[in-house]
Amino acid sequence: MDLLTMAIKNEIRTQYKSVRKFSIAVGIPQSTIVSALHNGIGGTSYSTVLKICRKLNLNMYDFSPLFNTNYHGMSIMAAYSQLDEKGRYIIDALFDLELKRCKGVDYTAEIKETIAEAEKAAE
Known part of the structure; x- marks a missing residue:
């Protein structure tokens, strides 16, 4: 599982306690979020990932190997x-x-x- 997917999964657990509550709050179907978390966020559309990250206050570039610099x-x-x-x-x-x-x-x-x-x- 990639770093961004793990971070999203952890933040959903921390901030919303369940994928269902998060999907309602963000306005994305629960099945889309479950699929993204199960298969990795890499196969999810850019706009969906951006919407998820913004709602969770995550910067998706912080988790990209291309941008992962100390x-x-x-x-x-x-x-x-x-x-x-x-x-x-x-x-x-x-x-x-x-x-x-x-x-x-x-x-x-x-x-x-x-x-x-x-x-x-x-x-």
Whole structure:
């Protein structure tokens, strides 16, 4: 069961105590909600999922693997977006070198060249 389906199921239990009460409150047929919870919310129409999430005060993107980033990762992305072109160039170059190091690729010759380019860009 995916994270969003589990979160919806838990919130329905917590806030409404039963699927029947929730279906009446949200205005969606009980059979639709039962089916979504049983089969996973992924097969349910976007508008229905959105309506369910809004009623339960859930952000469906918080449960998506595409958007599931920890706080540290989000703060890094926020800081990166504030950099100017030179700053992004330097971080991109450093990131590429670090990836090569992690993969075991010899990058020693490249590092001198990258540092020289970064110093030029910083001028």
